[in-house]
Structure formats: structure tokens, C-alpha cells
């Protein structure tokens with residue numbers, strides 16, 4: 001007889017936000033497809049991407065909301081977030097992305113975060129990503145500033161390059177691990193810098 005439990009798939013939702021051009025879609029593409037496009041187009045509104053993974057023999061479907069960083073769509077972030085928060089019994093993941101070569105993208109990350117209007121009731125696990133570390137000669141935001149920022153929001157921290165495939169899998173997998181393991185201390189202690197820097 002067929003065991004229906006075996007076919008049950010747990011769902012994990014992740015929302016990716018930050019300024020336009022920081023590389024949100026490139027990070028998601030790198031994680032899901034293992035590819036990178038030099039000419040990645042700006043996202044219109046938001047795109048949803050899916051990936052199935054197995055964790056400890058459990059099937060998991062990841063649903064990733066890649067939200068446009070164009071300011072016109074900023075209110076969309078709150079809308080997606082409210083729906084997700086209202087409909088989801090499980091915790092879900094938030095990835096805040098800035099571009100290490102762009103000061104504005106780092107400074108504005110607080111505004112994107114505030115757009116979510118998070119409350120203590122929100123069941124959420126956060127990580128901050130400083131992307132484009134392959135552009136070594138143009139880095140404007142030190143790893144220290146990134147870490148301090150993420151501590152303020154009780155989020156994990158990662159520096160990545162979607163272009164060179166540095167630390168991207170690790171960042172996503174660590175977030176998923178935190179979501180699945182439900183360990184508060186992991187959220188606080190998850191700081192990782194790319195060794196290649």
C-alpha cells in the first residue's frame with residue numbers, strides 16, 4: 001500500500017531584498033541553476049524560483065521570492081512579506097543583499113529592512129549578504145562594517161560573489177540549515193567570510 005507521508009514535501013520560503021543591481025537575481029540564479037549572466041536584467045516586480053532539496057532524507061521545496069530593488073516597488077516588499085508572514089506557520093528566511101562596491105546599497109539596506117515592519121511575532125531567520133567581492137579593487141564596504149550591520153539585526157553574515165561562485169551555496173545552505181534546525185544560537189553565531197578575499 002502506498003504511504004502518503006513519504007510523498008509529503010515540506011516547504012520553505014525565502015525572500016531576497018536589497019537595492020537594484022546588487023546581484024539578488026544573480027545569487028538566486030547561481031544557487032538554483034549554477035549559472036551567472038553578465039547581462040542579468042533588472043527584475044520587474046518579483047520572481048518566484050523553486051528548488052527541491054533533500055535534508056536528512058526529508059524532501060523540501062524551497063520557494064524563493066526574488067524582489068525587484070527598484071524603489072517604485074518598495075511597497076511590494078511589505079505586501080509579499082505580510083502575505084508570507086500571515087499564511088506561514090513555519091519560520092521563513094530573509095536575505096538582505098548589498099553590493100560591497102556600492103556605499104548607497106549598504107546604507108539603504110536599513111530602509112529595505114524597515115519596509116518589512118517586522119515585529120517580535122515574526123517567525124523569521126535573517127542573513128545579510130555583501131555581494132560582488134570579486135571586484136576586489138573597488139570594495140567600499142569592509143567586512144567589519146558588514147558584520148557590525150548584521151549583528152545589529154541579529155542576522156548571519158556572508159560575503160559572496162555570484163560571478164565567481166564564491167560562498168553562494170554556503171550562504172543559502174546555512175540559512176536553510178538555520179531554518180530547519182530551529183536553533184536560536186546558530187542565528188547569532190553564524191558569521192562567515194570568504195577565505196578567498
Ligand SMILES: Nc1nc2c(ncn2[C@@H]2O[C@H](COP(=O)(O)OP(=O)(O)OP(=O)(O)O)[C@@H](O)[C@H]2O)c(=O)[nH]1
Nearest residue numbers: 020021022023024025026038042043069161162163
Ligand atoms: N562582478 C560581479 N557582478 C555581479 C555579481 N552579481 C551580479 N553581478 C552583476 O550585477 C548586475 C545586476 O545583477 P542582478 O542580479 O540583476 O541584480 P538585482 O539585485 O537582481 O537587481 P534588480 O533586479 O534590479 O533589483 C548584473 O550585470 C550582474 O551580472 C557579482 O558577484 N560580481
Ligand SMILES: [Mg+2]
Nearest residue numbers: 024025042043
Ligand atoms: Mg533582480
